[in-house]
Amino acid sequence: MDPPHKERRSPENGPGTARPCCSSLKMFLMALSFAYFAKALSGSYMKSTITQLERRFDIPSYLIGVIDGSFEIGNLLVIAFVSYFGAKLHRPKIIAIGCLLMSLGTFLIALPHFIIGRYTFETSIRSSVNSSSNLSPCPARPSDLATGPSPTSGPSSGCEHESRLSMWIYVFLGNILRGIGETPVQPLGISYIDDHALEENAAFYIGCVQTISVVGPVFGYILGSVCAKIYVDVGFVNMESISITPGDARWVGAWWLGYLIAGLITLLSAVPFWFLPKSLPLPERRLAKYSPERTSFIKDSPLLEHKYQADEPANFLEMAKDFLPTLRSLLGNPVYFLYLCVTIIQFNSLIGMVTYKPKYIEQHYGQSASKANFLMGVINIPAVALGMFSGGVIMKKFKLSIMGAAKFALGTSLLGYFLSLFFFAMGCENASVAGITRSYNGTESLYKVDSPLWASCNTNCKCPETGWDPVCGENGLTYVSPCLAGCRTSHGSGMDTVFEQCSCIAVGNHTASAGQCNNRDSCHRVFPYFLALSVITSFIISLGGTPGYMLLIRCIRPQLKSLALGFHTLTTRTLAGIPAPIYFGAIIDTTCLKWGQKKCGGRGACRIYNTTAYRIAYLGLTLGLRTASFFLCILGLVVLRRHVQRQERNTLANGGTGAAAGELQALRKEENNSCNSDQCPRTADYDPERETRL
Numbered sequence: 001m002d003p004p005h006k007e008r009r010s011p012e013n014g015p016g017t018a019r020p021c022c023s024s025l026k027m028f029l030m031a032l033s034f035a036y037f038a039k040a041l042s043g044s045y046m047k048s049t050i051t052q053l054e055r056r057f058d059i060p061s062y063l064i065g066v067i068d069g070s071f072e073i074g075n076l077l078v079i080a081f082v083s084y085f086g087a088k089l090h091r092p093k094i095i096a097i098g099c100l101l102m103s104l105g106t107f108l109i110a111l112p113h114f115i116i117g118r119y120t121f122e123t124s125i126r127s128s129v130n131s132s133s134n135l136s137p138c139p140a141r142p143s144d145l146a147t148g149p150s151p152t153s154g155p156s157s158g159c160e161h162e163s164r165l166s167m168w169i170y171v172f173l174g175n176i177l178r179g180i181g182e183t184p185v186q187p188l189g190i191s192y193i194d195d196h197a198l199e200e201n202a203a204f205y206i207g208c209v210q211t212i213s214v215v216g217p218v219f220g221y222i223l224g225s226v227c228a229k230i231y232v233d234v235g236f237v238n239m240e241s242i243s244i245t246p247g248d249a250r251w252v253g254a255w256w257l258g259y260l261i262a263g264l265i266t267l268l269s270a271v272p273f274w275f276l277p278k279s280l281p282l283p284e285r286r287l288a289k290y291s292p293e294r295t296s297f298i299k300d301s302p303l304l305e306h307k308y309q310a311d312e313p314a315n316f317l318e319m320a321k322d323f324l325p326t327l328r329s330l331l332g333n334p335v336y337f338l339y340l341c342v343t344i345i346q347f348n349s350l351i352g353m354v355t356y357k358p359k360y361i362e363q364h365y366g367q368s369a370s371k372a373n374f375l376m377g378v379i380n381i382p383a384v385a386l387g388m389f390s391g392g393v394i395m396k397k398f399k400l401s402i403m404g405a406a407k408f409a410l411g412t413s414l415l416g417y418f419l420s421l422f423f424f425a426m427g428c429e430n431a432s433v434a435g436i437t438r439s440y441n442g443t444e445s446l447y448k449v450d451s452p453l454w455a456s457c458n459t460n461c462k463c464p465e466t467g468w469d470p471v472c473g474e475n476g477l478t479y480v481s482p483c484l485a486g487c488r489t490s491h492g493s494g495m496d497t498v499f500e501q502c503s504c505i506a507v508g509n510h511t512a513s514a515g516q517c518n519n520r521d522s523c524h525r526v527f528p529y530f531l532a533l534s535v536i537t538s539f540i541i542s543l544g545g546t547p548g549y550m551l552l553i554r555c556i557r558p559q560l561k562s563l564a565l566g567f568h569t570l571t572t573r574t575l576a577g578i579p580a581p582i583y584f585g586a587i588i589d590t591t592c593l594k595w596g597q598k599k600c601g602g603r604g605a606c607r608i609y610n611t612t613a614y615r616i617a618y619l620g621l622t623l624g625l626r627t628a629s630f631f632l633c634i635l636g637l638v639v640l641r642r643h644v645q646r647q648e649r650n651t652l653a654n655g656g657t658g659a660a661a662g663e664l665q666a667l668r669k670e671e672n673n674s675c676n677s678d679q680c681p682r683t684a685d686y687d688p689e690r691e692t693r694l
Helices: 021-048 050-057 061-088 091-110 160-166 166-184 185-196 199-227 256-268 284-290 290-298 302-307 314-332 334-365 369-397 402-425 521-543 544-553 559-575 579-589 612-655 658-668
Strands: 471-473 489-491 498-500 512-514 592-597 604-608
Touching: 021 050, 021 061, 021 091, 021 166, 021 185, 021 199, 021 256, 021 334, 021 369, 050 061, 050 166, 050 256, 050 334, 061 091, 061 166, 061 185, 061 334, 061 559, 061 579, 091 166, 091 256, 199 256, 199 284, 199 314, 199 369, 284 402, 302 612, 314 334, 334 369, 334 521, 334 544, 334 559, 334 579, 334 612, 369 402, 369 544, 402 544, 402 612, 521 544, 521 579, 544 559, 544 612, 559 579, 559 604, 604 612
Parallel strands: none
Antiparallel strands: 471 512, 489 498, 498 512, 592 604
């Protein structure tokens, strides 16, 4: 049979379209890569701002987990409809609409900054020398304490309005909208490339898009680092009046600025898709490879029905009736079911760890949010990308069988797990805070949660206990406020303020300076080792990512592959992406020693954590989940080995010929590694319905 004619009728373009296929496909590839970059940038920027959002909206970590998981909620709301109906519509325009929704959601996240008013924080420091001639941190009445941007006690004006509406709801709704908009980008974009590219080029094109998506988080965390250095109300307040630094627990960076930038980038990514066709002519080299039967099969394929005259649509009731038996058959595959359970557990560990890692670096090692985000973007993310790429190279070079891929993935995961145990030894001592982690004389260790902060040295001062305005005494001890340090007078302004006649400081000149004491030298010494080990473990664990994904693809029947991948995405997002940030945040909240107070009353964001308990909770939960997954990994490896041996026996029993040999070959190596598509003959024993039975 002669190859099909060069002119192909397309529903959009008509016969003999004048638009070159290759140029349009490359334009789509560039547009999709930019969309991947935009969505990855905004997603990583969201994770880089969790500390800023906590402080700005005075909310605990578990609510940040709810906000972070709302993206997955939005995605799950429409993923089934988009995946099914989107393939039948104009896919580039559906992606463009998704990018517009992502952009709108990102702008909605930034909206509270412009309606909530200026950020205020507790302080006893004068903004300028001339603002007060005689400031007494130890007043006769609590109302005299605060002369800074915010009073430390009593409700302020506007509380009635603020108490009725929590501004973080806008962030929650905006993130849901981002999730809805992101839904069509991957399934419709990848299927469009796979439908219109040559077989030998499709994998390369998809790999390029995935690589660009790894670059996005790098820029997202760098953007988070830059914005965290800028004060939240920059341009609206006199920066000389701001008496806190980026390392202060009260500091809030310009979190909204990054969302405006990310929203603009996402908006621009939608533009090219409006000018791309619904479909492209199928490349002639691709059609020429098929036999008449294969060509007929392709024409009948629902994935390519937009290129040909559409067949009668299948009865929806019949499709629905077949769904449950098909899903039961899929979950009846023991290897797939065990793989699903393992990835759900490991994704819980991974998502919880990644979400709160910048916060862990901040709280445990005393780094600023800006530096923590910078290190995540410049060091950790590239290590993960290099690990995934290297894993694919190793699998291709050594032509790993399905058993080899499973062993390699398990081995790298175990090695990374054992190395991660050393993180427990890289601990830091708690900050020395009078009345919270140390007694007022500095000799006794305390770990009291929201305990009374009174001592004999400050009983004459009527101090509010709910504020957080730390000062560093000459004795190296941090006090919650100059009032609780018993300071009677002060001089200077801003960060140069010195508090004098502090009755709780029994050494030297009885003075204290603004801000927490920075005397955790052991933390600064161990921090470089933490970074090095973090990079090594990230790289090693990521090595098994590609082989593990190939195991998922090769352990199911070809006709169940789309359902298997879709169900895998659905379950991991539902059972890991949504709950993991919430319960990780809730457990982290239990390690808080001092909570801030909202302007209108009620518990706000945490000001100081028990670093030892934080380390045990964060690392213990991360590694505990991975420990549980290894038991299922070993069970899955045993089941996989038994099925491989069964296939070998069947092959020997059948004389090593026919379909059994083909089954074993599919288990042992990928088709692309065993031969080229141009050279492999379509033998009589080829059966597209054949299952790689495990």
